[in-house]
Amino acid sequence: MTTKFSGILTLLLAFIVQISFAQEKTISGTVTDDIDLPLPGVNIIVKGTNSGTQSDFDGNYSISAEVGQTLVFSYLGFTTQEVAITPSTNTVNLQLQPDAAELDAVVVTGYTRRNQTVQTSAVVAISAEEINQLTPTTSIDNLLQGKAAGVQVTAANGKPGQGAFVRIRGMGSLVAGASSPLYIVDGAPIREQDLASIANEDIENITILKDAAVTAQYGSRGANGVVVITTKSGNRNTEAKVRFSSRYGVISKTKDNFSMMDAEQKMQYEAELFALGVVAAGSRPGVTTAPGSPERQFLLDNANDWQDVLLKDGIVQSNNVSFSGGAEKVDYFFSVGHDRNTGIIDNINGFERLNTRLNLNFDAKEWLSVSANVGYSRSLSDEPRDRNNVQNPFRAMYIYNAYEPEFQLDENGNPELDANGDPIYNPTHQGFSIRGALLSEPENTITNVTLASVNTTVKFTDNFTYTFGTAINHVNYRRESYSKPGGILQNLIGDPDFPGLKTDNGAQRLDMTLSNRLNYSLNSESGHNLNVLGLFEYNFNENNFYRVTSRGFPSALLTTQINAAEVTIGSTNRNRLTLLSYGLFADYNFREKYLASASIRTDGSSNFGKGKEFGTFYSASVGWNIAKEDFFAVDAVNDFKIRASYGTVGNRNGIGRYAPQDLVAFGAYPGGSATIPANVGNPELQWETTETSNIGVELNMFNNRLRTVVDYFKRNTTDLLFTIPTADESGVGGIGGNLGEIENTGFEVSLQGDIIRKPSFTWTMGGNAGFMDNKIIELPDGEDIIPNAFNILYREGEALNQHYLLQYAGVDPNTGAPLYFGEDGGTYRFDDLPESESDNRVLTGKSSIPEVEGGFFTNFSYKGIGLRADFIFKAGNYINNFNRAAIETDGVSPNGNHHVGAFNYWQQPGDTNVLPSPIYRTEVQASDRFLEKGDFIRMRNIVLSYNFPSALLERSPLNSLRVYVQGQNLLTFTEFFGDPEVGISSGETIDFVNTVAPGEATLFSYPQTKSFQVGIDVSF
């Protein structure tokens, strides 16, 4: 009470003083950081008023104030300073001092916002500034790659708008979707595959929570780490700042590091195959036309490069405008943006997104504040077929022969025309023209995402606050797939009485979180800082799906279902999942020297068996910043923090929403309904639990010029949730269960250093690496598990995601036959392999999971000129290269094109380092022959930029102006055959959500792309 009184008294006095001596003057100056670099964007406000400004790019500012008032200089990551205005004050040049170890060290752990200095667990924060440098990806998850040690990111594929598989500290689960981290955007959970709906430009901060001490706050869903995304907000007491950024560029497929056969080569290859007894080659032009004949010449004259025909150089484009600012009791951020990436397939469009956002915080009453963050985005995407068949353009570009023309040709080599005068597409040896089908079989999706989070905070006392929050994520998804009347597919399998077939399907996904938070915080003058948070939260998730298919369209131009003659399928579905949580979290530090935190959380989820719904998760962590001790007097060391944490976290993904219940579904069969057993219930289903221990050291030295973080962790996941496949003879497929245990251990290092740090010249380099190891400790009854993957097997005591294959032993130099290893270690022809229970397959010790993964960067900046390059790398993973197998068939598939290396087959005794002779094509069997090392280093991003100095901008209305050129994926170092960045093998065989082993195999999914872009960022 006394303090309050004295406060009021001070204000009163100040008021009196003001009246007496009111005298307005203009103050100007420069704000710099601790090493004399100008600090742009520093908030400068006149204390107790609405007026304020920001420093410009060169750190300069100018503000009007009255003598006796106080200027407050604040900047994120620096200690706020106040300067009182005296009659003699005209210039205030100020050097701000960093108040935390790192400049961008604000970490957002979801329910709280804290400084890195007092953090006791492994977290990594990525700031807006850094995101800005990497923007040209349309999805945030791709952007995380190489940014944080221990975060494994595998790009799903190169499809515009497609995300990535993110695994924080290894695979915590045996089911695909269940190994993904939890993504939280302003408090609302969002699915990994919906991340593309968030504009990079709107993001203020991405914080990756790695260990249990923080993920335990998300108890139920934090087992695989949490990625907390916070969107921007305005600065109070500042005038509106307008920011405009735009970029434009071209993208194309990354170039193959191998060559396909041209028309002449392929025909020669066919003739060679036929001569070796490959009967099927007999119908190929390499056999049916004689070299030098007019027929042969005709084919050569009309030869194609199918990559040129099917692909294009696409366009990427992005435009964003934002306004932000604030008054004393309110701040706002508004943005609108448009992004486009046409992709590289000719004849269809790629991805396009429109997004807008308004974030508003205001103090409604002295004791009541409200914040509302609302974002909307609409994404459109054209969908090519992603499967291993004739409808996939990325398969066709390799399999179509160069001598096959795009159109059916008459004898003069001119395209034949159909009744409408349009050229007739050549079905090729595949019987299907993908060129034509891209036009006649369009498929596209439209995704509308609304993210709204509203928080109301009641301040009871300075120490006690209560917050009620609602966070809503609503996805409205629609997919349309049309097989046009008269199109390629309709002419193959259509019904002439009902021409054309159209499917509309879609989903409404609602995720709603209601949370009640009671917060107590204490910052005593004696140095005790305590924060306690009580939580009660309810999460409701509902999906609604619909699907309508009908046939019989009078015109290809009509696409809505109302035009159809007959509906063949009409259905809706709905499912729900709910979660109820109670939690108590506490953080404590004493003078930022001794740190501790603890949490406990109980979650109940509706997808577990009766009586098994609730799981309790807890964590504890401690830290000690030795550098803050008086006895520690090493000047070179700014921070030396040792921290340790332990905790448990749950997971409920990986099983059906109603997995504990015995269920039937209903289908149709002539005569009426058909009851179809749909789920064998397991009432014992319960939470999967992950236990994580973490030890870390943070060391900042030489005035924070060298920053090091090292962590060691051990994660044990028990009661893994999994659909356990049952014997084929059971006829049920699988049953949801809790099975076994896996362990991930890892060592993470990140290192960053300012090699040069001068006012006009800085050079920073940094990098991180995560070294991971994993092991399956236990499986039920010790039996092997075959997941939904190509050749992956889970076995007790073995590493995860190992390829389980027959081992190829090369070619017998005497006969040219392929040889394989028998179980006994000997080498055999395929038909002579010894009888073996495993069919001589072995766990190869080669896994789809890299042993080490990370990234590094270099960043120069000289007087506004910047050059930054970011690299990513992976090593130790193995990819089953089915793409190569499809174009190196040893005579098994003579019809399709092959790569030039296919000529290198065994010809005579003594030939080594060759492919098997096509004579033995029946002995070419699935083996590890195409299993290749996936190691690579890729220059993900390189940017050359120029920031115009404010001297130049002074006479313009602009505050800042930056122009840049940027390249993505321009350089790759690998020995892999093809592009080593592999995620999804074949999207319609195993889709994103169902991928257990990202990067296990190549199978003609959308290839990776490279791009060149130019951009501009302006603010005023």
Added chain:
Amino acid sequence: MKKIVYKILFTVLIIGGFTSCDKELEQIPYDQFASENAFVTASDFENGIRGAYSALTRAGYYGSSDAGSMLSLPDVISDNVTLAQRGRRTKRYLHEFEYFPTATVRGFYGDAYTVIYRANNLLFYIEDFEGENRANIEAEARALRAMAHFDLVSVYGKIPTQSGDANGSLGVAYVTEPDPLVEPARVSVGEVYENIINDLTFAAANINANNDPGRLNKDAVNTLLSRAYLYMGQWQNAINAANNVSTAIAPRESVVGIWDDTNQDGLLFYIPNEATVLNLNIGVTWSQGNVTTLIPEYVASYELFQLYNDEDIRKEGYILPAANNASNMEFNAIRKLFGRPGQFNGQVDIKILRAEEAILNKAEAQYELGQTGQALTTLNQLRDNRYTSYTGGETGTALRDAIRLERRLEFAFEYKRFFDLKRWGLPIQRENFGDLADGTGTPSENLNLPASSFRFQLPFANGSLDLNPNLVQNPGY
């Protein structure tokens, strides 16, 4: 003080207004139904038996799986078809006898056991049901279970008459309980057949003489029974069962129309295939496209084509002259699944059992019993309805060959040829004809499979072996 009241009031209001309770954790599915509620009333069991039948339409069973299904396998592994180079080369590994544990018809294996599980599940619940039509549904379920096991053992096991050791060799697991955790061992071929006969005998005695289309009936079950006895070499039983089939065979003038669904003469068990119900383009297993743009996967082998003489209505009924004009190719396309009149979408009813089989089973059994006169009479019953004129009058092995020939001609592309060659102990011998209409073009790659080859018994998939430690692979693989 007033402020504190506001604050508390405000807080209480929102907490009270939005907080939910534990009841929210009890969620019941919207799209599915608790099993215990699904098998109670008479109509539940009608729905249930239809559910069991519906598994027959899965891709690996009577669907058109590119990896091969019951719809295609017995002709693809035989001399009835030739691989068309123009096509997508599906099922080639079967046609060329290159099936291995890594590449085999696992889809069929799983789908057949799905039929069995659904039948067993229904049989489990029917024990507590005493309502209308119980006996008929129980009979249908047991007949389905028998049929699926019969198909399985024919593909993976030996056929009793195939060789002397057949009965004692391993067949397949005969599963009679709906146990999701079952990991059954294979039992002997003899034991499998014993179970099949057991189930079919029960079914024949209890099933309705007539059931709706898409469901088995007395004649259908008796035909299956006669086939089972025929495969076992129990000739008299085969004749007796065939004699219980009363449905007339299709007359000559109906033969063409059966395959485009304009009549159902002689059909004992078929599954109607309408766009709004099943909507299965099963014909893609043989070809896509129309008669001028045909992309065939397989065509009638030129050898088979020549066996149909011009007097034989089946030449028109089973084989379709078609072309791919763009490639200047003409084919003897397979007409049986091509489409309804005016259609080429491969959407036709799935025909599974026909009265003609009872006749041919009977003729063959009569011959084996030495009743050659009766056998000839029985055979002529069919020939009279197929040819405008024929020589006939065969005796001795000529009669046997005539019966076998007629079986091949009648049931070409109808899931029998591989099993017939197998049980007769005959090799697969393909003539060296190409894939085009006049026998030119490219022949299939591997032409022959010796009668003694282990490849007459298909391998179990590695995946199946991995999941069931009690499953033993067939010899040779």
